[in-house]
Amino acid sequence: MRKFFPVEELARDGRFNQITMKDRMADPRTVLGKDGVRPSSNRLVPSRPDASTAARVLMHGIFVGEIQALEGAGRTCHDFRTAGDQARRAQDAAAGDDSGADAVPFALKLDMARQAWDEARHVEISVKLSDWMGGEIGEIAENTVLQAACSTDPVLRLAGVNRALEGLAIDVFTTMKEFGDLAGDPFLEFCEDWMLADEVTHVKMGSDWLRKVTENDPERRKKALEFQGIVDKLFSYGGTRSDSEESPIGLARRFRELAGFTDSEVEDIAEVSLAALNERKDAVARLQAEAASQFAGR
Amino acid sequence: MADPYKPRAPFAPWDRRELPGSFDVEDSARRVGNYKWAEMKLFEALGGWVATVPELDVKMRLGTHCYKHAWHADLWHKRLPELREMNPDRLTQPANDAMVRFVEAMTEPEAPDQTIEKLVGVYRVFIPRFIAAYTFHKNNTSQITDAPTIRSINFILQDEFDDWRDGEMILQSLIETPDDVERAARHQARLEAIMVEAGGIAGPGSIGMTSTGASANGPQNGSAA
Ligand SMILES: [Fe+2]
Ligand SMILES: [Fe+2]
Numbered sequence: 001m002r003k004f005f006p007v008e009e010l011a012r013d014g015r016f017n018q019i020t021m022k023d024r025m026a027d028p029r030t031v032l033g034k035d036g037v038r039p040s041s042n043r044l045v046p047s048r049p050d051a052s053t054a055a056r057v058l059m060h061g062i063f064v065g066e067i068q069a070l071e072g073a074g075r076t077c078h079d080f081r082t083a084g085d086q087a088r089r090a091q092d093a094a095a096g097d098d099s100g101a102d103a104v105p106f107a108l109k110l111d112m113a114r115q116a117w118d119e120a121r122h123v124e125i126s127v128k129l130s131d132w133m134g135g136e137i138g139e140i141a142e143n144t145v146l147q148a149a150c151s152t153d154p155v156l157r158l159a160g161v162n163r164a165l166e167g168l169a170i171d172v173f174t175t176m177k178e179f180g181d182l183a184g185d186p187f188l189e190f191c192e193d194w195m196l197a198d199e200v201t202h203v204k205m206g207s208d209w210l211r212k213v214t215e216n217d218p219e220r221r222k223k224a225l226e227f228q229g230i231v232d233k234l235f236s237y238g239g240t241r242s243d244s245e246e247s248p249i250g251l252a253r254r255f256r257e258l259a260g261f262t263d264s265e266v267e268d269i270a271e272v273s274l275a276a277l278n279e280r281k282d283a284v285a286r287l288q289a290e291a292a293s294q295f296a297g298r
Numbered sequence: 299m300a301d302p303y304k305p306r307a308p309f310a311p312w313d314r315r316e317l318p319g320s321f322d323v324e325d326s327a328r329r330v331g332n333y334k335w336a337e338m339k340l341f342e343a344l345g346g347w348v349a350t351v352p353e354l355d356v357k358m359r360l361g362t363h364c365y366k367h368a369w370h371a372d373l374w375h376k377r378l379p380e381l382r383e384m385n386p387d388r389l390t391q392p393a394n395d396a397m398v399r400f401v402e403a404m405t406e407p408e409a410p411d412q413t414i415e416k417l418v419g420v421y422r423v424f425i426p427r428f429i430a431a432y433t434f435h436k437n438n439t440s441q442i443t444d445a446p447t448i449r450s451i452n453f454i455l456q457d458e459f460d461d462w463r464d465g466e467m468i469l470q471s472l473i474e475t476p477d478d479v480e481r482a483a484r485h486q487a488r489l490e491a492i493m494v495e496a497g498g499i500a501g502p503g504s505i506g507m508t509s510t511g512a513s514a515n516g517p518q519n520g521s522a523a
Contacts, residue, residue: 001346001408011352011410070361071349077364078346082338084387087398106338106375113341113368116348120361123354137354 003079004152007144010071015138016064044175044248046183054248055179056135062172063126064142069169070119072161076112080104080154104154108213111205115162118198125191132187151227155213159224162206164231167256167269169199171241174252200259207260232269239277243270247277319440320506326444327381329435331389332397332500333428334374338390339401340424341367352410353472356417359464366457373450380446393501400424400492407485414472415485421465422482423489429458431499434506 012018044054081088083103127137151157173196180188214221235241241249251273256266309315321329344364351357378386392398404419436451473482498504 001343001350001405005346005349010349011357013352013354067354067357070357074345074348074361074364076345077368078342082342084390085335085338086387087335087392091398091402106371109342110368110372113345113365116345116361117365120358123358123361127354 001078004150005075005079007150010068010144012142017138017141018144019141020144042248043245043250044179046179051179051183052133055176055183056130056133057140058172058176058248059126059130059133060135060140061143062169062176063123063130063137064140065165065169065172066119066122066126067142068144069161069165070116070123072157072165073112073115073119075150076104076154076157076161077109077116079152080109082106082109102152102154104213108154108209111209115202115205118202122195122198125195129188129191153224155210155220155224156227158206158210158213159228160231162202163210163261164228164235166199166202166206167232167259167261168235168241170196170203170255170259171249171252173199174255175249178250196255200255203256203259203261229268229272233272233276236273236276238280238283239273242273242277244274244277246281247273315441317440317442319444320438321435321440321444323381326435326439326447327378327383327389329431329500330374330377330381330447331383331386331391332393333431334371334378334386334390335392336397336401336424336428336499337367337371337374339392339405340420340428341365341371343401343405344420346405347416350408350410351413351416353413356413356468359468363461363464366461370454370457373454377447377450393499393504394496396492396496397499397501400489400496403489403492414469414478414482417465417469417472418482418485419489421462421469422486423493425458425462425465427493427499427504429455429462431504432458434504435500438506 010018042048044058045051048054079102081092081103083105085103089103130137151160173192177189177192177196180186180190180192210221210224214224239247241247241251243251251266251270253266253270256269257263261269341364344360344367348357348360348364351360375386375390378389383389392401404424407415407419432451432455436448436455439447441448469482473479497508502508
Protein backbone atom coordinates (compact mmCIF):
# COMPACT_ATOMS: atom_id res chain seq x y z
CA MET A 1 0.00 0.00 0.00
CA ARG A 2 1.35 3.41 -0.99
CA LYS A 3 2.34 5.85 1.71
CA PHE A 4 0.47 8.81 0.26
CA PHE A 5 -2.85 8.45 -1.44
CA PRO A 6 -4.26 10.87 -4.04
CA VAL A 7 -7.63 12.41 -3.28
CA GLU A 8 -8.99 11.34 -6.69
CA GLU A 9 -8.70 7.70 -5.66
CA LEU A 10 -10.80 7.74 -2.48
CA ALA A 11 -12.85 4.56 -2.89
CA ARG A 12 -16.63 4.91 -3.09
CA ASP A 13 -19.49 2.63 -4.06
CA GLY A 14 -21.66 3.30 -7.12
CA ARG A 15 -24.07 5.65 -5.35
CA PHE A 16 -21.54 8.45 -4.91
CA ASN A 17 -20.65 11.24 -7.36
CA GLN A 18 -17.57 13.25 -6.56
CA ILE A 19 -16.68 16.79 -7.63
CA THR A 20 -13.76 18.92 -6.56
CA MET A 21 -14.21 22.17 -4.72
CA LYS A 22 -12.63 23.93 -7.73
CA ASP A 23 -15.24 22.49 -10.10
CA ARG A 24 -18.01 23.39 -7.72
CA MET A 25 -16.88 26.99 -7.40
CA ALA A 26 -16.40 27.25 -11.19
CA ASP A 27 -20.01 26.24 -11.75
CA PRO A 28 -21.97 29.48 -12.36
CA ARG A 29 -25.00 27.94 -10.66
CA THR A 30 -22.99 27.94 -7.41
CA VAL A 31 -23.04 31.72 -7.45
CA LEU A 32 -26.30 32.49 -9.18
CA GLY A 33 -28.40 29.45 -8.53
CA LYS A 34 -30.84 27.74 -10.85
CA ASP A 35 -32.24 29.95 -13.63
CA GLY A 36 -29.94 32.78 -12.66
CA VAL A 37 -31.68 33.35 -9.35
CA ARG A 38 -29.43 33.61 -6.33
CA PRO A 39 -30.31 30.81 -3.93
CA SER A 40 -31.27 31.72 -0.42
CA SER A 41 -28.11 31.96 1.60
CA ASN A 42 -29.20 33.36 4.92
CA ARG A 43 -28.55 31.52 8.21
CA LEU A 44 -30.04 28.06 8.16
CA VAL A 45 -33.15 28.46 10.33
CA PRO A 46 -36.47 26.59 10.14
CA SER A 47 -38.29 29.74 9.00
CA ARG A 48 -36.37 29.80 5.69
CA PRO A 49 -38.75 28.66 2.91
CA ASP A 50 -36.19 26.13 1.68
CA ALA A 51 -35.21 25.04 5.21
CA SER A 52 -36.10 21.39 4.85
CA THR A 53 -34.17 20.90 1.60
CA ALA A 54 -31.26 23.02 2.77
CA ALA A 55 -30.96 21.04 6.01
CA ARG A 56 -31.10 17.76 4.13
CA VAL A 57 -28.43 18.94 1.69
CA LEU A 58 -26.25 20.12 4.56
CA MET A 59 -26.72 16.78 6.32
CA HIS A 60 -25.54 14.96 3.22
CA GLY A 61 -22.54 17.29 3.15
CA ILE A 62 -21.82 16.39 6.77
CA PHE A 63 -22.13 12.70 5.94
CA VAL A 64 -19.58 12.78 3.11
CA GLY A 65 -17.37 15.15 5.10
CA GLU A 66 -17.30 12.59 7.90
CA ILE A 67 -16.27 9.87 5.46
CA GLN A 68 -13.38 12.05 4.33
CA ALA A 69 -12.44 12.92 7.90
CA LEU A 70 -12.39 9.18 8.67
CA GLU A 71 -10.17 8.54 5.67
CA GLY A 72 -7.85 11.42 6.54
CA ALA A 73 -7.37 10.29 10.15
CA GLY A 74 -6.79 6.72 8.98
CA ARG A 75 -4.22 7.79 6.40
CA THR A 76 -2.30 9.75 9.02
CA CYS A 77 -2.02 6.55 11.08
CA HIS A 78 -0.49 4.87 8.06
CA ASP A 79 1.42 7.46 6.04
CA PHE A 80 3.93 8.66 8.59
CA ARG A 81 6.60 6.61 10.30
CA THR A 82 6.29 6.48 14.07
CA ALA A 83 9.30 8.01 15.79
CA GLY A 84 11.43 5.14 17.12
CA ASP A 85 10.04 2.49 14.73
CA GLN A 86 13.38 1.11 13.64
CA ALA A 87 11.94 -1.70 11.51
CA ARG A 88 9.95 0.80 9.43
CA ARG A 89 12.98 3.09 9.20
CA ALA A 90 14.98 0.18 7.77
CA GLN A 91 12.17 -0.58 5.31
CA ASP A 92 12.00 3.06 4.24
CA ALA A 93 15.77 3.17 3.81
CA ALA A 94 15.66 0.01 1.70
CA ALA A 95 13.03 1.75 -0.45
CA GLY A 96 15.39 4.70 -0.89
CA ASP A 97 13.76 7.00 1.67
CA ASP A 98 15.94 7.62 4.69
CA SER A 99 14.63 11.01 5.71
CA GLY A 100 13.54 11.17 9.31
CA ALA A 101 11.36 14.22 8.72
CA ASP A 102 8.13 12.31 8.42
CA ALA A 103 8.48 10.54 11.76
CA VAL A 104 5.68 11.53 14.13
CA PRO A 105 5.30 10.82 17.86
CA PHE A 106 3.59 7.57 18.80
CA ALA A 107 1.06 9.50 20.91
CA LEU A 108 0.07 11.65 17.93
CA LYS A 109 -0.74 8.52 15.95
CA LEU A 110 -2.80 7.17 18.84
CA ASP A 111 -4.83 10.39 18.74
CA MET A 112 -5.36 9.96 15.00
CA ALA A 113 -6.53 6.37 15.51
CA ARG A 114 -8.96 7.60 18.15
CA GLN A 115 -10.16 10.21 15.69
CA ALA A 116 -10.68 7.50 13.06
CA TRP A 117 -13.05 5.71 15.44
CA ASP A 118 -14.86 8.96 16.26
CA GLU A 119 -15.26 9.80 12.57
CA ALA A 120 -16.55 6.28 11.88
CA ARG A 121 -19.24 6.93 14.50
CA HIS A 122 -19.97 10.29 12.88
CA VAL A 123 -20.54 8.54 9.56
CA GLU A 124 -22.89 6.15 11.35
CA ILE A 125 -24.73 9.03 13.03
CA SER A 126 -25.01 11.20 9.92
CA VAL A 127 -26.18 8.35 7.69
CA LYS A 128 -28.97 7.66 10.18
CA LEU A 129 -29.80 11.37 10.52
CA SER A 130 -29.86 11.72 6.74
CA ASP A 131 -32.32 8.89 6.56
CA TRP A 132 -34.38 10.49 9.34
CA MET A 133 -34.51 13.72 7.32
CA GLY A 134 -35.67 11.90 4.19
CA GLY A 135 -32.32 11.96 2.41
CA GLU A 136 -30.65 9.27 0.36
CA ILE A 137 -26.99 8.31 0.08
CA GLY A 138 -25.50 9.88 -3.04
CA GLU A 139 -28.40 12.25 -3.86
CA ILE A 140 -26.00 15.22 -3.62
CA ALA A 141 -22.55 15.34 -5.23
CA GLU A 142 -19.65 14.79 -2.85
CA ASN A 143 -17.29 17.70 -2.59
CA THR A 144 -13.78 16.30 -2.21
CA VAL A 145 -12.00 18.64 0.16
CA LEU A 146 -9.51 16.07 1.30
CA GLN A 147 -6.54 17.60 -0.51
CA ALA A 148 -5.85 19.10 2.91
CA ALA A 149 -5.42 15.56 4.20
CA CYS A 150 -2.99 14.55 1.48
CA SER A 151 -0.12 16.80 2.53
CA THR A 152 3.10 14.86 2.95
CA ASP A 153 4.10 17.01 5.92
CA PRO A 154 2.33 15.79 9.08
CA VAL A 155 2.28 19.29 10.54
CA LEU A 156 0.60 20.76 7.45
CA ARG A 157 -1.86 17.90 7.53
CA LEU A 158 -2.71 18.64 11.16
CA ALA A 159 -3.19 22.30 10.35
CA GLY A 160 -5.34 21.60 7.30
CA VAL A 161 -7.44 18.77 8.67
CA ASN A 162 -7.60 19.09 12.44
CA ARG A 163 -7.74 22.86 12.64
CA ALA A 164 -9.30 24.07 9.36
CA LEU A 165 -11.58 21.19 8.30
CA GLU A 166 -12.50 20.09 11.81
CA GLY A 167 -12.90 23.75 12.80
CA LEU A 168 -15.47 24.06 10.03
CA ALA A 169 -17.17 20.96 11.43
CA ILE A 170 -17.53 22.78 14.78
CA ASP A 171 -19.24 25.68 13.00
CA VAL A 172 -21.52 23.38 10.99
CA PHE A 173 -22.56 21.25 13.97
CA THR A 174 -23.26 24.31 16.10
CA THR A 175 -25.52 25.70 13.38
CA MET A 176 -27.20 22.32 12.88
CA LYS A 177 -27.70 21.87 16.62
CA GLU A 178 -29.39 25.28 16.84
CA PHE A 179 -31.49 24.35 13.82
CA GLY A 180 -32.62 21.17 15.58
CA ASP A 181 -33.48 23.16 18.69
CA LEU A 182 -35.49 25.79 16.77
CA ALA A 183 -37.20 23.22 14.58
CA GLY A 184 -38.29 21.19 17.61
CA ASP A 185 -36.25 18.18 16.54
CA PRO A 186 -34.63 16.93 19.75
CA PHE A 187 -33.21 13.90 17.92
CA LEU A 188 -31.19 16.11 15.57
CA GLU A 189 -30.10 18.43 18.37
CA PHE A 190 -29.03 15.49 20.55
CA CYS A 191 -26.89 13.89 17.83
CA GLU A 192 -25.27 17.16 16.73
CA ASP A 193 -24.35 17.94 20.32
CA TRP A 194 -22.57 14.60 20.71
CA MET A 195 -20.68 15.06 17.45
CA LEU A 196 -19.78 18.59 18.46
CA ALA A 197 -18.14 17.25 21.63
CA ASP A 198 -15.95 14.94 19.51
CA GLU A 199 -15.04 17.68 17.03
CA VAL A 200 -13.93 20.05 19.78
CA THR A 201 -11.68 17.21 20.96
CA HIS A 202 -10.25 16.74 17.45
CA VAL A 203 -9.52 20.42 16.94
CA LYS A 204 -7.93 20.53 20.38
CA MET A 205 -5.72 17.59 19.39
CA GLY A 206 -4.68 19.52 16.29
CA SER A 207 -4.00 22.71 18.24
CA ASP A 208 -1.97 20.89 20.89
CA TRP A 209 0.08 18.77 18.49
CA LEU A 210 0.77 21.69 16.16
CA ARG A 211 2.27 23.61 19.07
CA LYS A 212 4.14 20.64 20.45
CA VAL A 213 5.66 19.35 17.21
CA THR A 214 6.80 22.81 16.09
CA GLU A 215 7.96 23.88 19.56
CA ASN A 216 11.52 24.48 18.40
CA ASP A 217 10.80 25.24 14.76
CA PRO A 218 9.06 28.60 14.40
CA GLU A 219 9.51 28.54 10.62
CA ARG A 220 7.63 25.24 10.31
CA ARG A 221 4.88 26.51 12.59
CA LYS A 222 4.52 29.65 10.46
CA LYS A 223 4.26 27.54 7.31
CA ALA A 224 1.62 25.33 8.92
CA LEU A 225 -0.47 28.29 10.06
CA GLU A 226 -0.25 29.81 6.58
CA PHE A 227 -1.44 26.53 5.10
CA GLN A 228 -4.30 26.49 7.58
CA GLY A 229 -5.21 30.02 6.47
CA ILE A 230 -5.41 28.88 2.86
CA VAL A 231 -7.61 25.93 3.77
CA ASP A 232 -9.78 28.14 6.01
CA LYS A 233 -10.34 30.49 3.10
CA LEU A 234 -11.27 27.54 0.89
CA PHE A 235 -13.71 26.38 3.56
CA SER A 236 -15.33 29.76 3.76
CA TYR A 237 -17.13 28.53 0.66
CA GLY A 238 -17.78 31.92 -0.87
CA GLY A 239 -19.29 33.14 2.38
CA THR A 240 -21.12 30.00 3.38
CA ARG A 241 -19.64 30.26 6.87
CA SER A 242 -19.25 33.58 8.69
CA ASP A 243 -20.49 35.71 11.58
CA SER A 244 -22.97 37.40 9.24
CA GLU A 245 -26.61 36.31 9.32
CA GLU A 246 -26.33 36.23 5.53
CA SER A 247 -24.20 33.09 5.84
CA PRO A 248 -25.99 29.77 6.27
CA ILE A 249 -23.42 28.62 8.81
CA GLY A 250 -22.25 30.72 11.75
CA LEU A 251 -18.80 30.92 13.30
CA ALA A 252 -18.84 28.98 16.59
CA ARG A 253 -16.56 31.27 18.56
CA ARG A 254 -17.11 29.73 22.00
CA PHE A 255 -16.46 26.13 20.90
CA ARG A 256 -13.43 27.20 18.85
CA GLU A 257 -12.02 28.76 22.01
CA LEU A 258 -12.51 25.46 23.87
CA ALA A 259 -10.67 23.74 21.03
CA GLY A 260 -7.56 25.82 21.47
CA PHE A 261 -8.03 28.66 18.99
CA THR A 262 -6.67 31.96 20.29
CA ASP A 263 -8.82 35.10 20.09
CA SER A 264 -6.73 36.49 17.25
CA GLU A 265 -6.99 33.21 15.31
CA VAL A 266 -10.79 33.33 15.60
CA GLU A 267 -10.73 36.98 14.47
CA ASP A 268 -8.61 36.04 11.44
CA ILE A 269 -11.09 33.36 10.38
CA ALA A 270 -13.99 35.79 10.95
CA GLU A 271 -12.26 38.30 8.69
CA VAL A 272 -11.44 35.81 5.92
CA SER A 273 -15.00 34.43 5.99
CA LEU A 274 -16.60 37.85 5.82
CA ALA A 275 -14.31 38.82 2.94
CA ALA A 276 -15.38 35.62 1.14
CA LEU A 277 -19.04 36.52 1.69
CA ASN A 278 -18.49 40.02 0.28
CA GLU A 279 -16.60 38.62 -2.71
CA ARG A 280 -19.54 36.39 -3.44
CA LYS A 281 -22.02 39.23 -3.11
CA ASP A 282 -19.91 41.33 -5.50
CA ALA A 283 -19.77 38.44 -7.97
CA VAL A 284 -23.56 38.07 -7.85
CA ALA A 285 -24.06 41.82 -8.39
CA ARG A 286 -21.61 41.76 -11.30
CA LEU A 287 -23.30 38.79 -12.98
CA GLN A 288 -26.73 40.34 -12.48
CA ALA A 289 -25.51 43.62 -14.00
CA GLU A 290 -24.03 41.75 -16.97
CA ALA A 291 -27.29 39.87 -17.50
CA ALA A 292 -29.27 43.11 -17.24
CA SER A 293 -27.06 44.90 -19.80
CA GLN A 294 -27.29 41.92 -22.17
CA PHE A 295 -31.06 42.03 -21.83
CA ALA A 296 -31.14 45.82 -22.38
CA GLY A 297 -28.91 45.48 -25.47
CA ARG A 298 -31.31 43.08 -27.21
CA MET B 299 -20.53 -9.15 65.15
CA ALA B 300 -17.71 -10.96 63.36
CA ASP B 301 -14.32 -10.57 65.06
CA PRO B 302 -12.18 -8.37 62.74
CA TYR B 303 -9.01 -9.62 64.53
CA LYS B 304 -9.59 -13.28 63.83
CA PRO B 305 -6.68 -14.56 61.64
CA ARG B 306 -7.69 -15.36 58.07
CA ALA B 307 -5.81 -17.21 55.34
CA PRO B 308 -4.09 -14.73 52.96
CA PHE B 309 -5.65 -16.55 50.01
CA ALA B 310 -9.34 -17.31 50.29
CA PRO B 311 -10.42 -20.87 49.47
CA TRP B 312 -11.84 -19.73 46.14
CA ASP B 313 -8.66 -17.90 45.12
CA ARG B 314 -6.56 -20.53 43.35
CA ARG B 315 -4.01 -18.19 41.71
CA GLU B 316 -0.48 -19.55 41.72
CA LEU B 317 2.99 -18.07 41.76
CA PRO B 318 4.84 -20.16 39.14
CA GLY B 319 4.90 -18.88 35.60
CA SER B 320 6.72 -19.60 32.36
CA PHE B 321 8.14 -16.14 31.81
CA ASP B 322 10.70 -14.13 33.74
CA VAL B 323 10.69 -10.33 33.55
CA GLU B 324 12.85 -10.29 30.40
CA ASP B 325 10.73 -12.92 28.62
CA SER B 326 7.57 -11.05 29.37
CA ALA B 327 9.08 -7.71 28.26
CA ARG B 328 10.32 -9.18 25.00
CA ARG B 329 6.91 -10.60 24.20
CA VAL B 330 5.17 -7.37 25.16
CA GLY B 331 7.54 -5.48 22.81
CA ASN B 332 6.59 -7.86 19.97
CA TYR B 333 2.90 -7.41 20.76
CA LYS B 334 3.25 -3.64 20.69
CA TRP B 335 5.04 -3.67 17.34
CA ALA B 336 2.50 -6.00 15.77
CA GLU B 337 -0.50 -4.04 17.14
CA MET B 338 1.09 -0.86 15.74
CA LYS B 339 1.44 -2.39 12.30
CA LEU B 340 -2.15 -3.58 12.46
CA PHE B 341 -3.66 -0.20 13.37
CA GLU B 342 -1.53 1.56 10.75
CA ALA B 343 -2.69 -0.87 8.06
CA LEU B 344 -6.37 -0.63 9.03
CA GLY B 345 -6.15 3.17 9.05
CA GLY B 346 -4.47 3.23 5.65
CA TRP B 347 -7.02 0.88 4.09
CA VAL B 348 -10.04 2.98 5.11
CA ALA B 349 -9.63 5.21 2.04
CA THR B 350 -9.09 2.24 -0.29
CA VAL B 351 -12.26 0.23 0.34
CA PRO B 352 -15.44 1.31 -1.48
CA GLU B 353 -17.79 -0.65 0.80
CA LEU B 354 -19.22 1.89 3.24
CA ASP B 355 -19.83 -0.57 6.10
CA VAL B 356 -16.29 -1.96 5.78
CA LYS B 357 -14.84 1.56 5.78
CA MET B 358 -16.54 2.31 9.09
CA ARG B 359 -15.53 -1.02 10.65
CA LEU B 360 -11.88 -0.55 9.68
CA GLY B 361 -11.87 2.92 11.26
CA THR B 362 -13.38 1.53 14.44
CA HIS B 363 -11.00 -1.42 14.66
CA CYS B 364 -8.03 0.83 13.88
CA TYR B 365 -8.53 2.59 17.20
CA LYS B 366 -8.84 -0.59 19.20
CA HIS B 367 -5.46 -1.88 18.05
CA ALA B 368 -3.89 1.53 18.66
CA TRP B 369 -5.21 1.31 22.22
CA HIS B 370 -3.69 -2.17 22.58
CA ALA B 371 -0.35 -0.83 21.34
CA ASP B 372 -0.62 1.93 23.95
CA LEU B 373 -1.34 -0.55 26.75
CA TRP B 374 1.83 -2.43 25.81
CA HIS B 375 3.79 0.81 25.44
CA LYS B 376 2.88 1.65 29.03
CA ARG B 377 3.62 -1.85 30.29
CA LEU B 378 7.20 -1.91 28.99
CA PRO B 379 8.72 0.51 31.55
CA GLU B 380 7.03 -1.51 34.29
CA LEU B 381 9.02 -4.47 33.01
CA ARG B 382 12.28 -2.55 33.52
CA GLU B 383 12.44 -1.39 29.88
CA MET B 384 12.83 2.34 30.33
CA ASN B 385 13.28 2.92 26.62
CA PRO B 386 10.13 1.30 25.18
CA ASP B 387 11.34 1.84 21.59
CA ARG B 388 14.23 -0.56 22.19
CA LEU B 389 11.90 -3.53 22.59
CA THR B 390 9.22 -2.33 20.18
CA GLN B 391 10.42 -4.80 17.59
CA PRO B 392 9.09 -7.38 15.20
CA ALA B 393 9.71 -10.92 16.44
CA ASN B 394 11.94 -11.56 13.41
CA ASP B 395 12.47 -10.74 9.72
CA ALA B 396 9.70 -13.10 8.66
CA MET B 397 7.25 -11.04 10.72
CA VAL B 398 8.34 -7.92 8.84
CA ARG B 399 7.78 -9.78 5.57
CA PHE B 400 4.40 -10.93 6.79
CA VAL B 401 3.28 -7.37 7.46
CA GLU B 402 4.61 -6.29 4.07
CA ALA B 403 2.66 -9.04 2.32
CA MET B 404 -0.48 -8.40 4.37
CA THR B 405 -0.47 -4.69 3.53
CA GLU B 406 0.29 -5.20 -0.15
CA PRO B 407 -3.34 -5.18 -1.44
CA GLU B 408 -4.43 -1.63 -2.15
CA ALA B 409 -6.85 -1.66 -5.10
CA PRO B 410 -10.55 -1.01 -4.39
CA ASP B 411 -11.47 -4.50 -5.63
CA GLN B 412 -9.21 -6.24 -3.10
CA THR B 413 -11.30 -5.89 0.04
CA ILE B 414 -11.41 -9.68 0.40
CA GLU B 415 -7.62 -9.92 0.41
CA LYS B 416 -7.31 -7.06 2.91
CA LEU B 417 -9.80 -8.64 5.30
CA VAL B 418 -8.45 -12.18 4.92
CA GLY B 419 -4.98 -11.02 5.97
CA VAL B 420 -6.28 -9.32 9.09
CA TYR B 421 -9.19 -11.48 10.20
CA ARG B 422 -8.20 -14.94 9.05
CA VAL B 423 -4.45 -14.81 9.66
CA PHE B 424 -3.19 -11.93 11.82
CA ILE B 425 -5.93 -11.64 14.46
CA PRO B 426 -6.18 -15.42 15.08
CA ARG B 427 -2.43 -15.31 15.75
CA PHE B 428 -2.91 -12.49 18.25
CA ILE B 429 -5.64 -14.46 20.00
CA ALA B 430 -3.32 -17.47 20.18
CA ALA B 431 -0.27 -15.61 21.47
CA TYR B 432 -2.25 -13.64 24.05
CA THR B 433 -4.05 -16.74 25.27
CA PHE B 434 -0.75 -18.58 25.68
CA HIS B 435 0.75 -15.67 27.61
CA LYS B 436 -2.30 -15.31 29.85
CA ASN B 437 -2.41 -19.03 30.66
CA ASN B 438 1.31 -19.49 31.21
CA THR B 439 2.57 -16.42 32.98
CA SER B 440 2.56 -16.10 36.75
CA GLN B 441 -0.96 -15.19 37.82
CA ILE B 442 0.42 -13.12 40.65
CA THR B 443 3.71 -11.55 39.53
CA ASP B 444 2.57 -10.75 35.97
CA ALA B 445 -1.03 -9.85 36.87
CA PRO B 446 -0.89 -6.42 35.14
CA THR B 447 -0.06 -8.11 31.82
CA ILE B 448 -2.90 -10.59 32.31
CA ARG B 449 -5.33 -7.76 33.04
CA SER B 450 -4.37 -6.00 29.80
CA ILE B 451 -4.60 -9.26 27.86
CA ASN B 452 -8.12 -9.81 29.18
CA PHE B 453 -9.25 -6.43 27.88
CA ILE B 454 -7.44 -6.92 24.60
CA LEU B 455 -8.72 -10.44 24.01
CA GLN B 456 -12.28 -9.22 24.36
CA ASP B 457 -11.59 -6.72 21.53
CA GLU B 458 -9.81 -9.32 19.42
CA PHE B 459 -12.71 -11.76 19.65
CA ASP B 460 -15.25 -9.02 18.86
CA ASP B 461 -13.25 -7.72 15.92
CA TRP B 462 -12.48 -11.18 14.59
CA ARG B 463 -16.22 -11.92 14.57
CA ASP B 464 -16.98 -8.61 12.83
CA GLY B 465 -14.30 -9.21 10.20
CA GLU B 466 -15.23 -12.82 9.63
CA MET B 467 -18.91 -11.95 9.16
CA ILE B 468 -18.05 -9.19 6.69
CA LEU B 469 -15.87 -11.67 4.80
CA GLN B 470 -18.67 -14.24 4.71
CA SER B 471 -20.92 -11.55 3.24
CA LEU B 472 -18.36 -10.61 0.57
CA ILE B 473 -17.36 -14.11 -0.51
CA GLU B 474 -20.14 -15.04 -2.93
CA THR B 475 -18.73 -17.25 -5.66
CA PRO B 476 -16.34 -20.20 -6.01
CA ASP B 477 -13.88 -17.69 -7.49
CA ASP B 478 -14.08 -15.54 -4.38
CA VAL B 479 -13.53 -18.62 -2.23
CA GLU B 480 -10.45 -19.46 -4.27
CA ARG B 481 -9.10 -15.89 -4.01
CA ALA B 482 -9.57 -15.81 -0.25
CA ALA B 483 -8.03 -19.23 0.28
CA ARG B 484 -5.06 -18.53 -1.97
CA HIS B 485 -4.24 -15.29 -0.22
CA GLN B 486 -4.69 -16.86 3.19
CA ALA B 487 -2.35 -19.72 2.30
CA ARG B 488 0.30 -17.32 1.06
CA LEU B 489 0.20 -15.23 4.23
CA GLU B 490 -0.12 -18.23 6.53
CA ALA B 491 3.08 -19.68 5.10
CA ILE B 492 5.02 -16.53 6.02
CA MET B 493 3.39 -16.48 9.43
CA VAL B 494 4.45 -20.08 10.05
CA GLU B 495 7.98 -19.07 9.17
CA ALA B 496 7.70 -16.18 11.67
CA GLY B 497 6.41 -18.55 14.34
CA GLY B 498 3.59 -16.25 15.48
CA ILE B 499 3.29 -12.75 16.92
CA ALA B 500 6.14 -13.31 19.39
CA GLY B 501 8.18 -15.58 17.10
CA PRO B 502 8.74 -19.32 17.60
CA GLY B 503 7.21 -20.27 20.91
CA SER B 504 4.36 -17.78 20.59
CA ILE B 505 2.04 -20.55 21.74
CA GLY B 506 4.68 -22.60 23.51
CA MET B 507 5.48 -24.93 20.64
CA THR B 508 8.06 -24.45 17.94
CA SER B 509 7.29 -25.71 14.45
CA THR B 510 9.10 -28.98 15.27
CA GLY B 511 6.71 -29.53 18.13
CA ALA B 512 9.20 -28.91 20.94
CA SER B 513 8.04 -26.85 23.87
CA ALA B 514 9.53 -23.38 23.82
CA ASN B 515 8.55 -22.48 27.37
CA GLY B 516 11.06 -20.64 29.48
CA PRO B 517 12.14 -22.01 32.87
CA GLN B 518 9.43 -22.48 35.47
CA ASN B 519 10.11 -19.44 37.57
CA GLY B 520 8.91 -18.90 41.09
CA SER B 521 8.20 -22.59 41.60
CA ALA B 522 8.42 -22.14 45.37
CA ALA B 523 4.67 -21.67 45.61
FE1 LIG C 1 -16.44 14.17 12.51
FE1 LIG D 1 -13.53 15.22 13.58
